[in-house]
Amino acid sequence: MIVVMKQGATLDQVDQVAKRVREMKLKDQVIVGQELTVVAVVGDDRFKDRNAFEVMDGVDRVVPILSPYKRASREGRPGKTVITFPGGATIGGTQIPVIAGPCSVESREQIVEIAHMMKAAGAVGLRGGAFKPRTNPYSFQGMGEEGLKHLAQARAETGLFIVTEVMSIDQVDLVCEYADVLQIGARNMQNFNLLSRVGETNKPVLLKRGMSATLEEFLLAAEYVLARGNPNVILCERGIRTFEDYVRNTLPLAIVPALHALTHLPVVVDPSHGTGKADLVEPMCRAAVAAGADGLIIETHTNPAKAMTDGAQSLTPAAFAAMMKSTARIAAAVDRTM
Amino acid sequence: MIVVMKQGATLDQVDQVAKRVREMKLKDQVIVGQELTVVAVVGDDRFKDRNAFEVMDGVDRVVPILSPYKRASREGRPGKTVITFPGGATIGGTQIPVIAGPCSVESREQIVEIAHMMKAAGAVGLRGGAFKPRTNPYSFQGMGEEGLKHLAQARAETGLFIVTEVMSIDQVDLVCEYADVLQIGARNMQNFNLLSRVGETNKPVLLKRGMSATLEEFLLAAEYVLARGNPNVILCERGIRTFEDYVRNTLPLAIVPALHALTHLPVVVDPSHGTGKADLVEPMCRAAVAAGADGLIIETHTNPAKAMTDGAQSLTPAAFAAMMKSTARIAAAVDRTM
Amino acid sequence: MIVVMKQGATLDQVDQVAKRVREMKLKDQVIVGQELTVVAVVGDDRFKDRNAFEVMDGVDRVVPILSPYKRASREGRPGKTVITFPGGATIGGTQIPVIAGPCSVESREQIVEIAHMMKAAGAVGLRGGAFKPRTNPYSFQGMGEEGLKHLAQARAETGLFIVTEVMSIDQVDLVCEYADVLQIGARNMQNFNLLSRVGETNKPVLLKRGMSATLEEFLLAAEYVLARGNPNVILCERGIRTFEDYVRNTLPLAIVPALHALTHLPVVVDPSHGTGKADLVEPMCRAAVAAGADGLIIETHTNPAKAMTDGAQSLTPAAFAAMMKSTARIAAAVDRTM
């Protein structure tokens, strides 16, 4: 880190900063500029608290230089993480797996029917919520374990692997019994106890970006899972909250190549939450793949008008099939397959 | 809600919408305008899913009219909620209680010493984290139960009531043994399982606004607690995430009078997180009280430079005492006491 | 619009609202709900001030129903606007024109050299600033008319059409002498005098979205130009300001299909400003075309390290040629040509 002194800082104040650096077993290098002085901290200060300097007399601010995550960074692992799902599909290589299904599991018939349709259209994974985080306490909160059983039945019939959300540490064991991939929702991206807990399982974790998380916070959330020994984290961009009002969320696709430059973890895009409008999903699926996304996760429903949750952003099976067709052309144009 | 039809929607499409309204046991009223047609839904549609209409053919969008929270709203309870803390201080009346203390409990000596100083300067509550949500998995995560015991000791010596964060459902029982007020952190504002769980306790809940939560989401999070039977929710504004870069968060004080117009719940302001800079805390304490805040929660530390967390935004005891003095003058100017 | 009354509004207050509606020569329709009453305003209230109702006693809020732009909307003109540039390239049809060049015109040699290179790589238009809006008053402000002459020279040698910014009403006549397309910069998107003035010219206008403009404000800015009689407006998305810090701006590509649904005007994307980083430009070019962009505008420089402005986001000629190649494959995958 670089400690920037205030204009007019005294020599003694600079000395105090340098002394504190050495107390931390790091080296200091003082640079006296024309207008002000900075103290460079030399050594691995990744886990040192910049606050210790920020509050010192004569200090203006502290500029961090090293990124604070290690296991998630490219530096630690130069290649890409490739994860193989049950059924054989992979993520992180040239294949772009598509995970599709309803927002919520509503009944056995519903999930089995849609699973067959998604499979036929080319999906390799099935999504569906059994535990639902709902903004409104009076809204439908999901079917719970019964929903998980229906998902397992759909997997048995179709071979699709199962992605489903776990909301709370006390659900982890139960969800692990049924799911192939544990989803951490955007609202829980900084639920650190939950992140640590799923880091102790052996299931891949699909980690959704919080709606106002910075890229660094996103990678640090992944680091929580990695630090507990689970190497299989899939990052999922699902849109951020901005002032824009023609969409539910703003989908910032430049994060896809930005993440690829910083981390070896695969990056999935969720254009359903990322826009909140069914009409915008197909063009944003194409755009995500063109930007380099490693996978897609899409909400679909046989009858969006009767969906218990999030119908407005759900594709019908016909719209999903059309999306798969047009997006596969984009995948081919970037030398990948869907 | 109002269902707005697309320009060029057919009569049949309008009829389908009207029919769906009646299926929901509500009344429809069709308004044929010069350019387009809308269908007003008459009745309590608060718990009906607008999505059912949004996905219908010919529908452009749905405009909700009723606010989705009930227990938190002024309509259900015209007065203000007044909560009395152990020790006799109240919130929601003319008194403006000040809760102060370090970000983290670091040792028994530390918390007892600062408690005495805060008490002497006029604080009535003591804050301090035993369980710490940290963005970085490698940072200090709090002292756990030992920290709670130190807080209890500080209370025994000073009479200050204790506010401390609970991060996870499995900590609720433990924290309830020691704390007088349960704090839900900003990152957990939509951790719905945790909200429901603290709604089952009999402790007042200090609910921090999520850093990108809308006012409606904030009140719906409070509604989760209220709906489980706990009537004592204290709303806490602690800053939102925006593009501004001279502060850690943007502190939007207009939410204070806006909340007072909508809800009977007391509103506390946290200028420490709300700015992230010690120099800005005192002016924002004054501004918060001038805007009508019912309480303040402030980070303080005897030696900010040695604080294990958040030192840069912590006031020294001397700065805290100065703030109390200048803010008390503002309180008097709005006919309140501190 | 829909006037939503407060809970507890009196019959008399409702009557006053209805009366005001009729005074505006519009029809009122009162809908008495279970919890509250709304007054629907029937007729073309597009140019009526909702404020007249918002301030009346008993009114909670006003919900607009009609969009406030007319000429820019699909309703007024069902097809797409197709503009033909000097040299024969078109925008708004199947062709996706690429406009490339340096941020600033720096010398005759520089602009002529880069123009030849861009032409060879497949660009059809040349961009380059002669008048530069600079955040810092001490930065290079552009070459002025001399720069315009160099642009004209580059056009004479290559046949590329010229796009250049006009910053102020007193520059319009001068810039019109040289430019083929007038660019309105993001900082001037709501410089209404300037919009009106370029609306009086017969040059196509490339209108950049303001960095915090809503979609509606963007279309209303276009409406300013259209209302003065100039039908040829090209909308340009160049990124918005959000909390994201790994990019200079957040590029929200969902606006491309969202605009196509609302307006007949062509939509261009600027991934150079939209990301601020050269490494992210190529993937976002591909994504923009996949999302349906009608054109691209890209910053390029023969020696980015020596560029007087915006070098960090400029592509070298080699990187530009590579982008053209990979993006042309995406264009083909959506049945378009570049």
Add this chain to the structure above:
Amino acid sequence: MIVVMKQGATLDQVDQVAKRVREMKLKDQVIVGQELTVVAVVGDDRFKDRNAFEVMDGVDRVVPILSPYKRASREGRPGKTVITFPGGATIGGTQIPVIAGPCSVESREQIVEIAHMMKAAGAVGLRGGAFKPRTNPYSFQGMGEEGLKHLAQARAETGLFIVTEVMSIDQVDLVCEYADVLQIGARNMQNFNLLSRVGETNKPVLLKRGMSATLEEFLLAAEYVLARGNPNVILCERGIRTFEDYVRNTLPLAIVPALHALTHLPVVVDPSHGTGKADLVEPMCRAAVAAGADGLIIETHTNPAKAMTDGAQSLTPAAFAAMMKSTARIAAAVDRTM
């Protein structure tokens, strides 16, 4: 500035950076860290382009150290700028002048009547727009010069000084004939030609912050005016655009003390635009003064329901008088007068 090299940058790449520093007549200081190397640039690099380094091979990023404004900064001028208005009121000292009046001048009677009322309630300045920036091209655009004459008449009758907006360089001479203070609107904060032009006049300039401007951009806009020789700039915070939807803009009051720490220029707050709702104006006036604002600018109207613009945020004369009374108590509590 500090040039941060990529991990794995070669010695030769570091040398190239150092060489470039010396070419700029600055000194380089290379710091070889454990994980990466940085090159500190020593000397006044304020007007050097960081881009020159950002695009070099092996460079990760560039961190600026010096702030880019000079005349606006405290370093150049340690005291505060105090401006005296015609009539004798001052800003920047202990007095907190209040400027009030309608959004638009609508008629001679209207502006003269409201001016008398504002004067009686304690205002010292009169605001009112003769040239109006309107988002919608079909909305009322102001009375132009006739409006300016009405303002002058109101001044003649009341002694209030006049603040009115100038939107375009061709209006500057005209507006200077009538106005005492030139207002630059938020949408024109980066209209650099206009800033330069008003910098050549001898009238104080009230510069509104752009709705998504950073603090640094705000001060650089002031620097444009100062750099042309006009020392009298008044900064005006009027709210920023965020995701919040219960207000028209988010009013970030922490900018008041943050600006006071960085600049000698006086800071005014506009709670009318800063909230967009009349009910929130009074509490935010109090909060602004408590936070240290040097002045207030408030929209008022004798009949908000008939206001041609912005009625919903206008105070009635009675509400204005009540605000003056309660805010004067806050001013006294911070040892200032209104």
